[in-house]
Amino acid sequence: MTDLSLDVPTPPEADGGVWLSCIECENAVAPFDDVVYRCPDCDGLLEARYDDYPDWSEFEGRGVWRYSAALPFESGVSIEEGDTPLYTVPGIEDDLGLADLRVKHEGMNPTGSFKDRGMTVGVKVADELGVGRLACASTGNTSAALACYGTRAGKQVLVLLPAGKVAAGKVAQASLHGAKICEVDGNFDDCLDVVAELANRGEAYLLNSLNPFRLEGQKTIGLEILEQSKAETGAYPDRIALPVGNAGNTAALYKSFRELVAAGAMDESEMPKLTGVQAAGAAPMVEAIENDWNEVQPWDEVETRATAIRIGNPVNAPKALPGIRATGGTAVAVDDDEITDAQRALAREGVGVEPASAASVAGVRKLREAGEISADEHVVCLTTGHLLKDPDAAAAAGSEPVSVPADADGVLDAL
Numbered sequence: 001m002t003d004l005s006l007d008v009p010t011p012p013e014a015d016g017g018v019w020l021s022c023i024e025c026e027n028a029v030a031p032f033d034d035v036v037y038r039c040p041d042c043d044g045l046l047e048a049r050y051d052d053y054p055d056w057s058e059f060e061g062r063g064v065w066r067y068s069a070a071l072p073f074e075s076g077v078s079i080e081e082g083d084t085p086l087y088t089v090p091g092i093e094d095d096l097g098l099a100d101l102r103v104k105h106e107g108m109n110p111t112g113s114f115k116d117r118g119m120t121v122g123v124k125v126a127d128e129l130g131v132g133r134l135a136c137a138s139t140g141n142t143s144a145a146l147a148c149y150g151t152r153a154g155k156q157v158l159v160l161l162p163a164g165k166v167a168a169g170k171v172a173q174a175s176l177h178g179a180k181i182c183e184v185d186g187n188f189d190d191c192l193d194v195v196a197e198l199a200n201r202g203e204a205y206l207l208n209s210l211n212p213f214r215l216e217g218q219k220t221i222g223l224e225i226l227e228q229s230k231a232e233t234g235a236y237p238d239r240i241a242l243p244v245g246n247a248g249n250t251a252a253l254y255k256s257f258r259e260l261v262a263a264g265a266m267d268e269s270e271m272p273k274l275t276g277v278q279a280a281g282a283a284p285m286v287e288a289i290e291n292d293w294n295e296v297q298p299w300d301e302v303e304t305r306a307t308a309i310r311i312g313n314p315v316n317a318p319k320a321l322p323g324i325r326a327t328g329g330t331a332v333a334v335d336d337d338e339i340t341d342a343q344r345a346l347a348r349e350g351v352g353v354e355p356a357s358a359a360s361v362a363g364v365r366k367l368r369e370a371g372e373i374s375a376d377e378h379v380v381c382l383t384t385g386h387l388l389k390d391p392d393a394a395a396a397a398g399s400e401p402v403s404v405p406a407d408a409d410g411v412l413d414a415l
């Protein structure tokens, strides 16, 4: 398995101190001469590489672009993404018996998910490349963010969704922000195959997390968690638990840690343990970690209430599996009822999330009960999308309204 080294030779044609390198064969590919998503030699995944890596002193401003010294550009197509809250959740923290538990709520981004961080960078790259049509496959959030940022940049946006499997709020967002929506008779993985073929034919620029520049934006989640945790608790977290679908965030957070280590800004031993959580009905990454496999075996049939992570073939697994292992983390599967319980618990702390997001908290509960997380740990759970993304799931997890007559006594009688 690859060690995801950042120490690869700079290609002579690298422009502006950033280029792409294959994580498998370390072949360097100049970024802007060509539109590439995989290594032309071995089909491996690509990662952005830089001449040098910044330390904390080089970051200034707010949001994603605070970290521009670690990104391919100074600025992008922005609507003030990032800078999301790191909430305390004292009720859940007590219940789980943890020294410190925080929730990094990415649902507070402009379109209500972490995808905005990726799109502000990815759409900027698309603009620099001069491409006209942007496309993605999506379980919903990627399509909402791409529609929003792509349209703002004046691009045509095409999104492929698995028919009947995307939450209502997300389809509404993609539609109103101006995307052309195609509903595919297949699951997310089928949609990604189709959109990848369109991209390879040159019909569209792909902005799923297979695009390494999108993950550069998502890297800022890791940088922000570390900075906020240090400021608020005096230390980096011991562990970051996150829901896993296509495994882009796991890959991106690990890259943010590796770059800080390369800059001498963090010791390798300080990297938080990356802890991936999947829905039991879509858990190929968990299967690979549990069996110590170097590759995931794709699942053809996937099902879960957490539709955002209803993914059977996580494209970023070759980047994410080493991240989980190198940080001493793990992966765990939770069932749909455990996800809904965690969604309710978060809502009672004032943190409204969609089902996939609640998987992170459900996973920490499971690992804590199994004794795999100790009481003295400082844990951050990533909650990836807002409650209103999936109003049907929220209503089903909440309580039924009661019908009352239009008078005060009638209301009091119903209490």
Ligand SMILES: Cc1ncc(COP(=O)(O)O)c(C=O)c1O
Pocket: 113, 139, 141, 142, 209, 243, 244, 245, 246, 247, 248, 249, 250, 308, 309, 354, 356, 357, 384, 385
């Ligand atoms: C709300 C939400 N949570 C989690 C995920 C999983 O993130 P990743 O694909 O980076 O593993 C997604 C999409 O994949 C999502 O939309």
Ligand SMILES: N[C@@H](CCOP(=O)(O)O)C(=O)O
Pocket: 136, 137, 138, 139, 140, 141, 142, 143, 207, 208, 209, 210, 245, 246, 248, 308, 309
């Ligand atoms: N949950 C995602 C699935 C696609 O993942 P991506 O990160 O590869 O774009 C979505 O919102 O569509």
